Amino acid sequence: MSDITRVRRQTLPSRIAAALAASVVVALVAACGGRTPVDRGASPTRSPGVPSALDVSRLYREVGLFVETTPVPFVGATHAFASQSPDTTLFLLTLSLPNRALTFVREGDHYRAGYDVIIDARRSGTSVRKEQGRQIVRVASYKETSRGDESLIFQQYIRLAPQDYVLNLTVRDVESGRTTVRDLNVTVPRGPGPGFSSAVPVYDAEPRLRRDTLPVLVPNARATAVFGQDSSLMVYVERYGGTGAVQAEVRDANGIQLWRDSVALPTNRGMSSGMITLPITRLGPGIDTFLAWGAGGSDTTRTRLVVSFGEGIAITSFDEMLSYLRYFALPDVLAPLRNAAPQDRGRAWLAFLRATDPDTTTPEHEGLRDYFIRIEQANLRYREEGGPGWLTDRGKVFVSLGDPDQIYEQGQGDIAQRGRVQIWEYTQYRTQLVFIDQSGFGRYRLTTTSEMEFQSLVRRVRPR
Structure with a gap:
């Protein structure tokens, strides 16, 4: 892990000692005696079974892409x-x-x-x-x-x-x-022979009605649409032999049907081809499976699709995204997302992005990008038994405020010592937040006073 926070061995600054004197922490500090730097150790690795909110490669592999x-x-x-x-x-x-x-x-x-x-x-x-x-x-x-x-x-x-x-x-x-x-x-x-071509996610395509020509299409190589930004996702198919309309449907990861339609494709001499348009509002975020078949359903073509929240974000559940955003914006900013009906969630998400984007001149939402990067870093630095690092007290402070300018630690140098104290100093906000490890297992918790200070601070700095 890169050397982001600096640790001082010298005596605590007087202004921090004064802040501690007004709380129960003063007794703990006095008892601890010696001071030790924060144990950084080797660069941490991701815990097995903890998925990354930024690992879009995982999504692409899951839908069968290389x-x-x-x-x-x-x-x-x-x-x-x-x-x-x-x-x-x-x-x-x-x-x-x-x-x-x-x-x-x-x-x-x-x-x-x-x-x-x-x-x-x-x-x-x-x-x-x-x-x-x-x-x-x-x-x-x-x-x-x-x-x-x-x-x-x-x-x-x-x-x-x-x-x-x-x-x-x-x-x-x-x-x-x-x-x-x-x-x-x-x-x-x-x-x-009779049957279908591959089902190809595309941005655009022209029907091909002769087998001695090449298909003319613009492939969607990532098989992805962006929720709230794209209104539809197109899939190109060719049918060889057979008559009548093509049946098509989309099912979610649990096999629940999200959309179904009967589509008449342009036909010439026993060959049909064209695009099938899938409405994103009916699909919602997630990894889905598209299927198309002819009469009797014996010949079927399929492909898997991703409806994402944006470039570089590997979250495919609306409820999961709302959970992740708990430290990004104030509750009243998130309320329209929580209260939106399923068919209105796309518009609500787009409005949320526009309202919170720090730079609307770029295609990327830098605020969300940096926020999820901090979540990734918090999961590596501050993980504890029973939950991911970004949901610990130190994790939520880091995700909300970023790196402190200084970290001070008071203790006896024994990592199993109960009552160890960490003080995070944010010069920009003229704030020191105090964490205590009462268990001796590295489970740092904000003091009551620091929790109140933190809540007051985030109300000022989170998007409104």
Whole structure:
């Protein structure tokens, strides 16, 4: 863990000693005698079973996407479509990269970056099909080079025989040379018999009505929509053979049906294709499964989807988000979210974001970003038995106010000593908050006076 808080060994400052003298802490300090620095130890690690509110990679993997976080981070998926020959399948690889994954250089009045993608389909160690190319990215401002959202979308069609392959994927940042290599085990299905293509989350697509052409689509490689911001999520499907409308539905993680409809797709000579639009207000935040089938339900295509609260936030439950926000804003600011009917929660969430965003000129909500980063840090620093670190007394103070300017500790140097005292000093707020470990097990609790001071302080600093 980085050295964020500083610890002093010298005698407590007189103003802090005076503050302690007015409370029961003075007796404890007098009894403790010696002073020891706060035990920082080695960098802490996440406890097993404690999910991260910022680990979006976990969500992407859960819905079946492949994810790489270093050296060049990306999220990707594969899909299959019928071609004009039963011996060949159109195989689609899609990748999503943020701008900040690449190294940009100044080029005139803009900034340029590039990345290479090499796709090598191999069987028994032998390359049977290889595609490669270089993509050039240009942005108008330096701020855009650090965007962390889905800024870049890559797609490549490959014609492959229906077999099992190891897909060797290489993504290289041109300017820095940083390279990520990933092997994917894929099964290419046979076509174009009766049935469906892969169900592909998309931003846009044109119906394909001939098997000798390529699908024209803009893939949503992360299979994600943002609650309150996006009104719908689109899925592209192709149907080969069969007649009549396509049945489609969305089910949540518990198998409960959230939405269902009958969709007539454009058709030509036994082939149908098009986008199916899913209303976000009916889905709500969560990880869901989309299914589509024809008459009789024997042929089915499916894909999993994520409706998130925003870029970089791995929370998919409205109630869970409300719980996390307890230290972010005052109760009257959160009340419209708590009181919103399910169909109105999207609008309430969007209004909340607009009201609390410290910089509306950027696509990211910096306030929420920093808040959840502090939660992550609190879970690592202040965890105790029976609960996550951000819900402990020291955790809630850290999440609400950030790092103290100074931490002072009074005790005898024995980590099992009861009655140890920590004083957190916030110069900006001219405040010292006192924690006591009465148990000797590191379970620090705010004194009554400091709890009252903390509550008074957060009423001034939290978003109103």
